[in-house]
Amino acid sequence: xxxxxxxxxxxxxxxxxxxxxxxxxxxxxxxxxxxxxxxxxxxxxxxxxxxxxxxxxxxxxxxxxxxxxxxxxxxxxxxxxxxxxxxxxxxxxxxxxxxxxxxxxxxxxxxxxxxxxxxxxxxxxxxxxxxxxxxxxxxxxxxxxxxxxxxxxxxxxxxxxxxxxxxxxxxxxxxxxxxxxxxxxxxxxxxxxxxxxxxxxxxxxxxxxxxxxxxxxxxxxxxxxxxxxxxxxxxxxxxxxxxxxxxxxxxxxxxxxxxxxxxxxxxxxxxxxxxxxxxxxxxxxxxxxxxxxxxxxxxxxxxxxxxxxxxxxxxxxxxxxxxxxxxxxxxxxxxxxxxxxxxxxxxxxxxxxxxxxxxxxxxxxxxxxxxxxxxxxxxxxxxxxxxxxxxxxxxxxxxxxxxxxxxxxxxxxxxxxxxxxxxxxxxxxxxxxxxxxxxxxxxxxxxxxxxxxxxxxxxxxxxxxxxxxxxxxxxxxxxxxxxxxxxxxxxxxxxxxxxxxxxxxxxxxxxxxxxxxxxxxxxxxxxxxxxxxxxxxxxxxxxxxxxxxxxxxxxxxxxxxxxxxxxxxxxxxxxxxxxxxxxxxxxxxxxxxxxxxxxxxxxxxxxxxxxxxxxxxxxxxxxxxx
Amino acid sequence: xxxxxxxxxxxxxxxxxxxxxxxxxxxxxxxxxxxxxxxxxxxxxxxxxxxxxxxxxxxxxxxxxxxxxxxxxxxxxxxxxxxxxxxxxxxxxxxxxxxxxxxxxxxxxxxxxxxxxxxxxxxxxxxxxxxxxxxxxxxxxxxxxxxxxxxxxxxxxxxxxxxxxxxxxxxxxxxx
Numbered sequence: 001x002x003x004x005x006x007x008x009x010x011x012x013x014x015x016x017x018x019x020x021x022x023x024x025x026x027x028x029x030x031x032x033x034x035x036x037x038x039x040x041x042x043x044x045x046x047x048x049x050x051x052x053x054x055x056x057x058x059x060x061x062x063x064x065x066x067x068x069x070x071x072x073x074x075x076x077x078x079x080x081x082x083x084x085x086x087x088x089x090x091x092x093x094x095x096x097x098x099x100x101x102x103x104x105x106x107x108x109x110x111x112x113x114x115x116x117x118x119x120x121x122x123x124x125x126x127x128x129x130x131x132x133x134x135x136x137x138x139x140x141x142x143x144x145x146x147x148x149x150x151x152x153x154x155x156x157x158x159x160x161x162x163x164x165x166x167x168x169x170x171x172x173x174x175x176x177x178x179x180x181x182x183x184x185x186x187x188x189x190x191x192x193x194x195x196x197x198x199x200x201x202x203x204x205x206x207x208x209x210x211x212x213x214x215x216x217x218x219x220x221x222x223x224x225x226x227x228x229x230x231x232x233x234x235x236x237x238x239x240x241x242x243x244x245x246x247x248x249x250x251x252x253x254x255x256x257x258x259x260x261x262x263x264x265x266x267x268x269x270x271x272x273x274x275x276x277x278x279x280x281x282x283x284x285x286x287x288x289x290x291x292x293x294x295x296x297x298x299x300x301x302x303x304x305x306x307x308x309x310x311x312x313x314x315x316x317x318x319x320x321x322x323x324x325x326x327x328x329x330x331x332x333x334x335x336x337x338x339x340x341x342x343x344x345x346x347x348x349x350x351x352x353x354x355x356x357x358x359x360x361x362x363x364x365x366x367x368x369x370x371x372x373x374x375x376x377x378x379x380x381x382x383x384x385x386x387x388x389x390x391x392x393x394x395x396x397x398x399x400x401x402x403x404x405x406x407x408x409x410x411x412x413x414x415x416x417x418x419x420x421x422x423x424x425x426x427x428x429x430x431x432x433x434x435x436x437x438x439x440x441x442x443x444x445x446x447x448x449x450x451x452x453x454x455x456x457x458x459x460x461x462x463x464x465x466x467x468x469x470x471x472x473x474x475x476x477x478x479x480x481x482x483x484x485x486x487x488x489x490x491x492x493x494x495x496x497x498x499x500x501x502x503x504x505x506x507x508x509x510x511x512x513x514x515x516x517x518x519x520x521x522x523x524x525x526x527x528x529x530x531x532x533x534x535x536x537x538x539x540x541x542x543x544x545x546x547x548x549x550x551x552x553x554x555x556x557x558x559x560x561x562x563x564x565x566x567x568x569x570x571x572x573x574x575x576x577x578x579x580x581x582x583x584x585x586x587x588x589x590x591x592x593x594x595x596x597x598x599x600x601x602x603x604x605x606x607x608x609x610x611x612x613x614x615x616x617x618x619x620x621x622x623x624x625x626x
Numbered sequence: 627x628x629x630x631x632x633x634x635x636x637x638x639x640x641x642x643x644x645x646x647x648x649x650x651x652x653x654x655x656x657x658x659x660x661x662x663x664x665x666x667x668x669x670x671x672x673x674x675x676x677x678x679x680x681x682x683x684x685x686x687x688x689x690x691x692x693x694x695x696x697x698x699x700x701x702x703x704x705x706x707x708x709x710x711x712x713x714x715x716x717x718x719x720x721x722x723x724x725x726x727x728x729x730x731x732x733x734x735x736x737x738x739x740x741x742x743x744x745x746x747x748x749x750x751x752x753x754x755x756x757x758x759x760x761x762x763x764x765x766x767x768x769x770x771x772x773x774x775x776x777x778x779x780x781x782x783x784x785x786x787x788x789x790x791x792x793x794x795x796x797x798x799x800x801x802x
Contacts, residue, residue, distance in 0.1 A: 030696045030782060030802050033737025040731035045668075049675045068802075089665050388664040395671050402678060409685055540747075543778060547688055558681055565674050572667050580660050 029054070029068040032076050039079070044087035045394070051080055074100065074109050078116070085120060088387055094120050107139045115149050122152060127160040147176045154186060163193035181210045181217040185224045192231070204228040208247055222247075222254040229261055238268040256282060256291035263298055272305045283315075287322055288372055290598075296322060297602060300609065309617035316610035323603040330372060330596040337588050343581045346386065347393040376591045382584070389580045392573050399570045406563050409555065416552035424548065431541070438538060445531050452524055455517060461509035464516040469505060476502050691744035692780040695719075696802065697787065699732040705766070705789035706759040707732070712741055712785075713753040719743060740785075747776050754797045756787055770795035 027033045035051035038044070055076055058069040069076055081096035097120065100113040114136040121130035134153055141149065150169050157166035167190040173183035184207035191200035207224035210217060225247040232241035242265045248258035259278040266275035279302060282295035300315035336342060376382050455463060465473065479498055483491050683692070695712060707729055712719040720741040724732075732738060755769040768790065774783060782802040790796055 037731045037736030041727045
């Protein structure tokens with residue numbers, strides 16, 4: 001894991017959380033994996049939507065250990081808080097992580113959660129709560145976050161005005177690989193805030209010499225040197241400041257300020273020729289930069305000191321033209337913001353696909369205002385407002401799509417209703433008839449099964465008689481009943497014949513009983529299979545019948561309710577976007593007006609100095625002519 | 627003039643964003659209040675999204691016919707997945723071309739729901755074709771067919787993709 005931006009710059013601190021994907025474990029829950037897929041692409045809304053639903057479903061199951069999310073539940077709850085934080089929903093993020101903290105979880109997990117909670121509070125500028133969360137950490141700490149915890153602790157101390165405590169913590173982090181440069185710089189700042197001037201200078205000197213090829217570490221190294229040089233400049237130790245300012249890389253983010261300061265340090269030691277060099281470099285750089293604008297005045301000032309009034313006059317003239325052009329540009333920018341073009345440019349999707357989209361805004365011809373807003377764009381409050389505005393714009397787009405979808409859903413349900421409703425009554429009538437016949441057959445089947453089971457325990461050969469045999473038996477019984485009282489010879493003979501016939505029938509039934517029972521059992525088994533197929537088809541029919549109804553019944557109310565919810569949310573979003581957008585525009589215009597006023601002030605000075613230089617150049621020429 | 631300019635320089639160094647501070651201070655409270663309201667509306671929209679997904683699923687993909695295909699990349703694979711094609715019973719179900727972001731998300735352990743549709747219960751034929759590039763820049767593609775049974779419950783199939791070095795076609799399909 002690479003840490004880049006948990007850096008203290010005086011009291012300016014930023015924090016971020018790192019997503020917690022399944023680390024080295026086999027993924028067992030697809031929906032958790034799906035949420036991670038979106039989160040890894042920065043689509044935190046989609047990630048949250050899926051994971052939130054999944055975690056809520058998991059919480060609702062009777063036997064959570066049989067649910068696939070059970071294997072990742074700690075990760076999932078962590079990730080939920082993480083995604084919420086990344087989607088700038090700090091309130092919910094705090095709640096999610098507190099839930100982990102209060103659950104019966106492993107010490108490592110609890111400590112990780114406490115650290116995350118502390119970071120959330122830190123980001124919300126709630127230093128007391130942040131420290132309280134850190135104090136809950138005890139026992140085993142995940143190795144990966146040990147240094148992070150201490151760095152955060154030091155930052156909280158710094159932000160809360162306890163530089164001595166911060167310094168003590170930061171001393172323990174000087175060998176940390178993860179915080180190379182940052183811990184050294186912050187320690188210097190902590191000493192400085194604690195009034196330990198000499199210790200601060202020595203520490204910033206060390207921070208200004210760290211070796212690394214990481215651009216962010218190199219930037220913090222430059223910053224250490226710049227701050228140290230500035231401290232010495234403030235104290236009037238101009239010569240002492242120069243070596244530190246010279247350490248700042250010429251192509252780094254702090255190079256403009258370093259060049260400007262180097263010039264002033266040289267100027268203050270009366271080394272005017274040496275001041276010209278950095279200022280000349282700087283004056284040729286991006287005109288919108290504050291340091292560049294200052295150098296455009298400082299350079300001719302140095303020429304004047306060198307008595308090169310002609311060149312000074314030309315440079316002042318150039319500065320004047322340049323300031324005038326910049327003021328015009330600012331006027332256009334202010335007008336452009338008032339016309340709403342700034343906000344229009346911000347929500348252009350194709351720009352935001354680029355991770356450096358804020359920088360790329362500068363290259364857009366229709367957004368000249370962004371030239372002067374880079375500092376403002378980087379400030380925390382403006383960033384929060386800007387991100388909120390962009391998030392609201394995304395939500396508005398989603399809601400618009402959903403609104404259109406509702407029409408399709410309604411139409412879909414109507415088409416299905418129109419198709420099924422005329423068919424279903426006839427189908428239902430036929431089904432009811434079929435259903436009663438089926439139930440009769442099912443009962444008959446059950447009766448036969450019972451009979452077979454009875455025969456296995458109590459043999460009853462007459463039960464297996466064929467239809468003819470049964471008719472014969474009934475006829476014999478009838479004849480026997482008719483002859484019961486007869487005493488005549490004819491009756492006696494008939495009785496004997498009947499007895500022989502019954503004997504013959506009984507012989508057949510008894511001798512063929514086992515064979516018949518086997519056949520009966522075989523037939524019944526075949527019938528079982530047929531009945532199983534019948535029941536399966538019956539169930540399938542019932543499911544299809546239900547599916548037909550479910551395909552159009554029961555959607556009207558939820559669609560209507562959701563339409564209203566979406567409409568209401570869209571209204572709120574529109575209102576919030578207007579307010580947020582207005583705030584951004586006002587803030588941007590204020591910034592531009594301040595910069596314009598600054599430039600106008602510079603312009604006045606340049607105009608005066610230009611006239612003065614011309615006078616001096618003329619006087620010098622006159623002296624030469626004499 | 628040098629004193630004046632130097633003062634300006636020092637002020638700029640000590641507090642680089644001081645010029646915009648007044649504007650920020652003015653707007654700070656508003657920003658925080660708005661921020662709270664934005665968080666609330668996000669929460670509202672998330673809950674609408676969740677309910678809407680549920681409704682969509684019921685309406686468009688009833689459980690007795692629903693089938694979903696999820697794609698993941700095997701651990702420690704460095705091949706570049708360019709595209710994936712899924713056919714069910716000989717019919718094209720979906721074709722997806724991967725962006726770098728999507729590929730990165732898959733390599734970090736994410737799982738992509740590549741297809742959700744409807745099929746009848748019974749046995750079906752699934753054919754997966756993947757196209758991509760190997761670490762050495764060579765193109766590669768692989769296809770494999772599988773048979774699966776769809777019951778009355780929603781069907782979820784997990785497709786795990788690996789490079790040619792892993793043996794066989796590099797495509798595995800399993801039930802979830």
